[in-house]
Amino acid sequence: MKIDDIRGLTPDQLAEQLVNLKKEQFNLRFQKATGQVEKTHRVGEVRKDIARIRTVLRGKQAQA
Numbered sequence: 001m002k003i004d005d006i007r008g009l010t011p012d013q014l015a016e017q018l019v020n021l022k023k024e025q026f027n028l029r030f031q032k033a034t035g036q037v038e039k040t041h042r043v044g045e046v047r048k049d050i051a052r053i054r055t056v057l058r059g060k061q062a063q064a
Contacts, residue, residue: 001049006056014060018053021046 009017025046031037 001052003052003056006052009056011057011060014053014057018050018057021050021053025050 006014006017025043028037028043028046032040032043037043
């Protein structure tokens with residue numbers, strides 16, 4: 001997910017996206033523990049997307 005796409009979302013959409021990414025992160029961790037993960041690179045991508053969303057959310061809260 002690109003940072004420009006994230007900045008264009010509303011805080012509610014960002015919170016929803018954050019929940020979805022957290023669920024995906026949990027599922028990927030579970031797959032990794034059982035040895036079933038197919039896309040190992042996705043783990044890092046999800047972590048970075050979560051960090052990007054949290055950063056943008058914090059910036060929008062500071063502006064308000």
